[in-house]
Amino acid sequence: MNKPHVIVYTDGACSGNPGPGGWGALLQWNGREKTISGGEPATTNNRMELRAVIEALRTLKRPCRVSIHSDSALIINAFTQGWVDNWLRRGWKKADKKPVENRDLWEQLLQAMQPHDVEWVKVKGHSDDERNNRVDRLAVEACKKQGS
Numbered sequence: 001m002n003k004p005h006v007i008v009y010t011d012g013a014c015s016g017n018p019g020p021g022g023w024g025a026l027l028q029w030n031g032r033e034k035t036i037s038g039g040e041p042a043t044t045n046n047r048m049e050l051r052a053v054i055e056a057l058r059t060l061k062r063p064c065r066v067s068i069h070s071d072s073a074l075i076i077n078a079f080t081q082g083w084v085d086n087w088l089r090r091g092w093k094k095a096d097k098k099p100v101e102n103r104d105l106w107e108q109l110l111q112a113m114q115p116h117d118v119e120w121v122k123v124k125g126h127s128d129d130e131r132n133n134r135v136d137r138l139a140v141e142a143c144k145k146q147g148s
């Protein structure tokens with residue numbers, strides 16, 4: 001089966017860390033696009049970064065080839081540098097033997113990835129990448145809604 005290719009940009013934001021947070025995602029495929037966003041009243045930036053990717057993948061209605069663009073070094077490195085594989089092998093422990101933070105969301109992310117072929121692309125945050133700037137604005141707007 002020839003899977004459709006979806007380009008996804010994600011970002012998370014938090015006012016205080018922890019504090020009110022928001023996330024945003026832009027999905028583009030076949031000349032169309034969709035934006036999604038949400039937030040939580042008490043969270044962290046890393047949780048919002050993870051939530052953005054999870055919700056973007058959950059939005060897809062069938063298996064796809066997905067290029068996920070993120071300015072989160074944590075998320076990108078977790079997959080491109082094999083951190084997740086190491087965490088799984090060590091029972092969700094980091095190299096320093098401490099538990100992996102946000103394990104619940106990492107597990108949700110792995111589940112959401114299952115039907116898809118995912119490619120991870122690091123983008124520079126707060127630069128001239130308009131799509132990354134759009135999801136940043138979505139995340140900040142969602143964050144502000146949580147703080148009001």
